[in-house]
Amino acid sequence: MTNKKKIILYGFIIIISLLASGFINLYIPNINKKILDIVLIDSNFSFAIYLCLALVMLSVLNSGFKMLGNILITKLGIDYVKYTKEKYINKILKFSMNFFDQINSGELSERIKEIDNISLIFTPAILNIVTTIISSIGGIIIIVNINPVFLLIYLIFIPVIGYISLTTAKKYFGLVYDTAQLRSELGSKMQESFQGIAEIKSLNLIKEKTDGINLLNKKLYKNNLKQNVTFTKSSEAISIINIVVSVIVTLICVTMYAKKQITAGDYIAILQYSGIVLAPAQMMSSIYTTFQPVLATLKRLEYFNVVKEQNIDRGTKIGRIESISVRNLTFSYTNKEVIRNINFDLKKKDVLIVKGENGSGKTTIVKLLLGLYDEYQGEIYYNEKSLKNLSLRNIRDEIAIVFQETFLFTGTLKENMAAGNKEASQEEIILCLQKVGLMKSNLDNQNEILDLPILEGGKNLSGGQKRRIAIARSLLRKPSVLILDEPTTYLDEDSKNIVYDLISNKSDEYICIIISHNQDFSLLEGKHMTLVKENDYYTSLVL
Numbered sequence: 263m264t265n266k267k268k269i270i271l272y273g274f275i276i277i278i279s280l281l282a283s284g285f286i287n288l289y290i291p292n293i294n295k296k297i298l299d300i301v302l303i304d305s306n307f308s309f310a311i312y313l314c315l316a317l318v319m320l321s322v323l324n325s326g327f328k329m330l331g332n333i334l335i336t337k338l339g340i341d342y343v344k345y346t347k348e349k350y351i352n353k354i355l356k357f358s359m360n361f362f363d364q365i366n367s368g369e370l371s372e373r374i375k376e377i378d379n380i381s382l383i384f385t386p387a388i389l390n391i392v393t394t395i396i397s398s399i400g401g402i403i404i405i406v407n408i409n410p411v412f413l414l415i416y417l418i419f420i421p422v423i424g425y426i427s428l429t430t431a432k433k434y435f436g437l438v439y440d441t442a443q444l445r446s447e448l449g450s451k452m453q454e455s456f457q458g459i460a461e462i463k464s465l466n467l468i469k470e471k472t473d474g475i476n477l478l479n480k481k482l483y484k485n486n487l488k489q490n491v492t493f494t495k496s497s498e499a500i501s502i503i504n505i506v507v508s509v510i511v512t513l514i515c516v517t518m519y520a521k522k523q524i525t526a527g528d529y530i531a532i533l534q535y536s537g538i539v540l541a542p543a544q545m546m547s548s549i550y551t552t553f554q555p556v557l558a559t560l561k562r563l564e565y566f567n568v569v570k571e572q573n574i575d576r577g578t579k580i581g582r583i584e585s586i587s588v589r590n591l592t593f594s595y596t597n598k599e600v601i602r603n604i605n606f607d608l609k610k611k612d613v614l615i616v617k618g619e620n621g622s623g624k625t626t627i628v629k630l631l632l633g634l635y636d637e638y639q640g641e642i643y644y645n646e647k648s649l650k651n652l653s654l655r656n657i658r659d660e661i662a663i664v665f666q667e668t669f670l671f672t673g674t675l676k677e678n679m680a681a682g683n684k685e686a687s688q689e690e691i692i693l694c695l696q697k698v699g700l701m702k703s704n705l706d707n708q709n710e711i712l713d714l715p716i717l718e719g720g721k722n723l724s725g726g727q728k729r730r731i732a733i734a735r736s737l738l739r740k741p742s743v744l745i746l747d748e749p750t751t752y753l754d755e756d757s758k759n760i761v762y763d764l765i766s767n768k769s770d771e772y773i774c775i776i777i778s779h780n781q782d783f784s785l786l787e788g789k790h791m792t793l794v795k796e797n798d799y800y801t802s803l804v805l
Contacts, residue, residue: 269338272334272337272338273338275330275331275334276331276334276335276389279327279328279330279331279334279389280327280331280389280392280393280396281396282323282324282327283324283327283328283331283393283396284393284396284397284400285396285400286320286323286324286327287324287393287397287538288397288400288401288404288538289320290317290320290321290534291530291531291534291535291538292531293313293316293317293320294317294527294530294531294534295525295527295528295530295531296309296313296527297310297313297314297317297527298525298526298527298530299525299526299527299528300313300527303525303526303527328386328389328390328393331386331389332386332389335384335385335386335388335389336384336385336386338384339380339381339383339384339385340381340384342380342381342384343377343378343380343381343384346377346380347374347377347378350374350377350563350566351374353566353571354370354374354566356571356572356573356574357569357570357571357572358570358572358634358635358636358637359629359634359635360635360636360637361569363595363596364596366450366453366454367450367453368446368449368450368451368452368453368454369446369447369449369450371449371453372442372445372446372449372450373446373562373563373565373566376442376445376555376558376559376562376563377559377563379555379556379558379559380556380559380560382552382553382555382556383552383553383556385552387552388552391542394538394541394542395542397538397541398538398539398540398541398542400538401535401536401538401539402416402539404535405532405535405536405539408524408528408532409514409518409523409524411514412511412514412532412536415507415510415511415514416539416540419503419506419507419540420540422503423500423503423540426496426499426500426503427496427500429496430492430493430495430496431553431554433492434489434492434493434554435554435557435558437485437488437489437492438489438554438555438557438558439558439561439562440485441482441485441486441489442555442558442559442562444478444481444482444485445482447478448475448478448479448482451471451474451475451478452475455471455475504540507536507540508533508536508537511532511533511536512533515528515529515532515533516529570636572633572636572654573654574633574653574654574655574658575653575654575655576653577650577651577652577653577654577656578647578651578652578653579652579653579656580644580645580647580652580653580656580657581656581660582660582742583644583645583657583660583661583742583743583773584609584610584645584742585607585608585609585610585643585644585645585646585773586606586607586608586609586631586642586643586644586743586773587606587607587608587641587642587643587646588604588605588606588607588627588631588640588641588642588643589605589640589641589642589643590603590604590605590639590640590641591603591604591605591627591630591638591639591640591641591642592604592638592639592640593623593626593630593635593637593638593639594637595626598798599798599799600623600626600799600800601622601623601626601627601793601799601800601801601802602796602799602800602801603640603801603802604627604640604801604802605802606789606791606802608773608775608789609773610742610771610772610773611773612773612774612788612789613765613773613774613775613776613787613788613789614773614774614775614776614788614789614790614791615776615777615778615788615789615790615791616775616776616777616778616791616792616793617777617778617779617790617791617792617793618792618793618794618800619793619795619800622793622795622800623793623800624747624777624793625665625666625747625777628663628745628747628775628777630642631661631743631745631775632657632658632661632663633649633654633657633658644657659739660741660742660743661741661742661743661744661745662682662735662736662737662739662741662743662744662745663736663744663745663746663747664729664732664733664736664745664746664747664749665732665747666747666748666751666777668720668725668728668729668731668732669719669720670716670719670720670723670728670731670732671716672716672717672718673715673716674712674713674714674715674716675695675711675712675713675714675716675731676688676691676712676713678716678731678735679691679694679695679712679731679734679735679738681735682735682736682738682739683738683739683740686738688712690738691712691738692708692712694734694735694737694738695711695731695734697734697737697760697764698730698731698733698734698737698757698760698761698764699730699756699757699760700727700730700731700734724752725751725752726752726753726754726757728752729749729751729752729753729757730753730757730760733746733749733761733764737764741772742771742772742773743772743773743774743775744772744773744774744775745774745775745776745777746761746765746774746775746776746777746778747777748777748778748779749761749776749778750778774788791803
């Protein structure tokens with residue numbers, strides 16, 4: 263069964279359950295009326311057993327309908343939240359790097375977690391609200407038939423309750439939205455503190471960071487207190503109105519009973535129907551309170567809906583990359599121009615060494631070659647075809663890169679290597695690890711090494727170990743373009759020599775681009791491009 267058909271089927275069953283439960287709620291006061299008038303007052307005790315059985319059967323049936331509706335609505339909620347979260351995670355991962363440059367990863371994680379709030383509209387409480395509204399409409403019809411004066415009471419007090427609830431909802435929404443913002447900010451601060459714990463300890467910044475987090479916590483709990491106070495005030499005001507309405511209804515019923523216009527059973531039924539009629543208005547605060555986190559979440563999700571996704575599968579596939587040409591490449595970060603009019607040509611077997619000051623845009627050029635940014639001027643050609651018309655998936659499959667800041671995934675060494683080439687055999691993985699000096703050919707415990715656990719980001723490894731794993735992973739991809747960004751960072755002399763040998767004796771099957779301050783790379787044969795500062799931006803000089 264497709265998801266659409268399942269939703270329609272579940273929705274139909276839920277509606278039937280709600281209607282059935284609502285009508286049962288309407289009939290129960292009538293049974294209580296008969297118990298009082300026929301059994302107790304008229305002393306017809308033989309009829310009591312039938313009425314009590316009917317009451318029990320209706321109550322059991324009502325519980326059955328409610329249980330069925332609750333199970334289905336909960337399942338729908340779980341499925342919908344799962345679908346929504348998957349949708350946005352998939353969407354966000356397709357955004358260009360411009361998006362990730364402008365948002366804190368902690369805040370991004372918090373916004374994704376907030377999607378769970380949507381489940382609040384798929385709860386038994388929501389079904390109870392709908393059932394109550396159905397019963398309320400029927401209750402008004404029944405009670406007005408007894409005496410139209412009751413309608414006047416409801417017309418006076420229900421709008422008052424609605425006004426209180428609406429006013430509360432507006433204030434509550436602002437508080438809920440501010441709370442969500444504070445949670446995001448707090449999550450960002452905490453994630454930053456945990457990631458930079460070594461620097462925080464070494465710089466004796468524990469007190470400053472703790473004070474900052476505590477200040478946000480204080481604001482957050484203050485907001486939570488305001489939410490609770492706002493809701494409590496509204497609930498108590500509505501409760502008082504409910505008491506006033508009940509007293510007025512009772513006085514009218516007493517007057518009617520004295521005039522013998524209603525029976526004692528009618529009085530009991532009227533009070534119960536009155537409670538049914540007022541229930542939706544009384545629940546409005548709860549309804550608004552329930553929906554506010556959902557509305558706040560939907561509003562915050564709008565932020566993602568306006569961001570353009572990168573379609574990495576759109577465009578022409580070119581297979582192996584034989585040549586790269588860059589023409590007048592210009593790029594800006596948030597209106598700050600970084601590089602201008604970069605030009606170079608590379609073909610298979612070429613080596614390009616890129617040098618320049620820190621922040622001159624060396625890594626930016628690499629990211630542009632990968633298509634991580636869309637908003638650039640100039641052209642990038644692969645095999646004489648513009649990158650803008652090519653499949654980014656194809657291009658990225660053909661390029662292996664070791665970034666300056668090495669990132670490893672949580673898992674095993676083998677799993678991290680396989681991320682570079684899922685089809686690679688264990689023998690190929692071992693060979694690449696041997697090339698970077700992480701494994702010797704005569705070891706008996708190769709499987710044990712491959713099963714080495716790697717913690718978040720590779721924090722249980724040294725910088726040099728992470729760097730060599732990243733280089734081995736890039737070699738495993740069998741690329742047509744190999745890009746190494748500061749490849750000898752964190753490496754000892756022996757490991758540096760391994761990298762020099764890999765580059766010097768590289769296969770002629772791929773283009774090699776090296777970004778480095780290390781003067782030893784200047785000795786390599788190939789094209790040497792230096793980024794030279796002109797005013798506030800950098801241009802290139804190819805030697």
